[in-house]
Amino acid sequence: MKIFISSARKGLEVERDNLDGLIRALGHTPVRFEDFSAQSTPSREACLRAVESADVCLFLLGPYYGHVFPETAQSATHDEWVAAQAAGKPRVVYRKQGVTFEDAQHAFTRIVEAYATGVFRDSFHTTPELMTKVAQKVRELESAGSPLAFAKLTEQPALHWASDDTAHGSASSEDAMLELSALPLDFVGYSARELSQLAASLVDRIRATRMVRGDVALSPTSSEDYVAVAIPASRPRSWDTPQTGELVESRLYKTGQLSVRATLPRDGLGSILDPDALSQQIADLLRFSGALNIVQVDRIVVAASVSTTVTTSIDSFDPRQSRRSAQPMGFGRSDRALRTEPDESVTLAALGAGAAEVATHLAQALIVQASR
Template identity: 80%
Template sequence: MIFISSARKGLEDERDNLDGLIRSLGHTPVRFEDFSAQSTPSREACLRAVESADVCLFLLGPYYGHIFPETAQSATHDEWVAAQAAGKPRIVYRKQGVRFEDAQHAFARIVEAYATGVFRDSFSTTTELMIKVAQKVRELESAGSPLAYTKLAEQPALHWASDHPAHGAVNTPGAMVELGVLPLGFDGYSARELEQLGVSLGDRTRTTRMVRNDVALNLTRSEGVVALRVPVSRPQSWDAPQSGKLAEIRLYKTGQLSVRATLPRDGLGAILDPDALPQQIADLLRICGALNIVQADRVVVGARVSATALTSVGVFDPRQSRRSSQLMGFNGSDRVFQTEPDESVTLAALGEGAAEVAGYLAQTLIMQASR
């Protein structure tokens, strides 16, 4: 399924011809023009379609489109953010020979600055667009993994928030999973750059749709790091199951971007679930990509679990708590399991390659914990 995203005004002919082309290529096109009457608002229906699409095709024409009061963005802008967060392959084409309005210029800069393997090209006529889209769809059909790994000469030093409890507390009980993304070949941020990015971190986080607009975010600063803390709601009863929740985003002066989240838990404690952990880590990787901060071609990715004495390897059921669990058997209040990166990977790890990278990271952590 290929989702077609753009303002219709100024791109009417292109949108209508893409519908037939995509069908002729053996795929199903999805456009807002084709949505039948639904119980959900049209904006939500479009965003759900983005999340279920195999590929998202974005056309940049002269007009930005209607701005929704809920997000202060156009539908295409919302769909771009949703596709980023979901790690969807994106094909982007910009129309030449037309005058972009100011808001569309600003949006185009966002799209064209995002360096995670997005296909960007241009076209002047509808015929030229049809030829290029057909070629690109065929390429995607035959493409393999978007990831490429390179062995590291030496292991990089990643920052771990849990190593610094004095300024690492997130006021959230229970075990945590932490993900660190370090760009290679990056000289780090100046104090001014780090401050500017810190100020924008709240808005960037809300655009990922992982945090509701009415949730209060707390930005803190210490030497060489800014941290955005997300309050995690507590379950209504002590034994109610609760899925893992985003708890904190950190940006270091070195350029490292880190995210922390709680592990799923129920009345018997936190759970390292071999099925749920890869999905949670993949979501955290996609959040890192959707924040649109890391711009290097290659990154080093590491993961850590800070486990409490009540953490166990098991199966998380969001409907009911377990009746028994097998604790890991270590003494003390917590214990750390972490990966030791010896390879760099292309930036697709923060998008369409997130699931593949997350699978290896989660497997490594589960194996350590199971011992």
């Protein structure tokens, strides 16, 4: 395993250096910024790439928050926390006791402790105590099986589809839309008060994922059945400029169902249902849903839908240039929608560490429907 060690170095020098030797002694690979060699990429990019390539991210919370970078208005550790969460990485957190935290570190600790999904929390007083606990946790991770577990459904879940509504959000009517939904099982739903409280925090939750630029205006809306935040799609430089798929809405229903919508990749000849790009886009939306930290029950039902347009085609998307020809599937959004029919529930890991595996199943089901 590659284990990324994230913390401010100040106040945790001894712990960081000892963890390096411990992880190597256990037969795994520690990844620390101290060990990075000269690279042509910016330091922040190198660290975030290391987070993405790691199997586990180990966070130490000591007295100091660390240098605040003007580009992100937060510390490197904070950046790495957001990146690990968005990528669905297992996160192991240890907080040092008996030290005084500065104000910024207190604020960051509250953020870390607010995220209950997939995070192992613990504390330590001394370096030997930390080494013992980390060694035990690494052995647990070694013996752990797949975080995903599927179970057959006894009845079809009642899913809501935003594409059935007359309003289609902030995307252009020329865009084919991908919709992903996560419905918690054995959940009583939200009261009007609870839904209102979640509505007030939904914009901040979306911002915290870093999937939306800070200068993009978000538009919250609500009804009796759901609250939603619309995200405006960017405009291309010209009509034939290729565009990757973009997140355009996050919607939370009173039933507890969380749905997110995004445009499919497109170029001058229309929207593209690319089997490889679709799987990756669904995985990203699953991780985004998990990063919102709203759905927290043990088992969920996940489903996906694609609402097509008359110019949608099954093809390969090239972000560098538009296609010269295309073979549209030949039906419009109102005529037919591709939808998966869930017959299994899955553990909450589908919104994190298991996102890629679940996304592969969903994408294959949609492509098979489209090919017919």
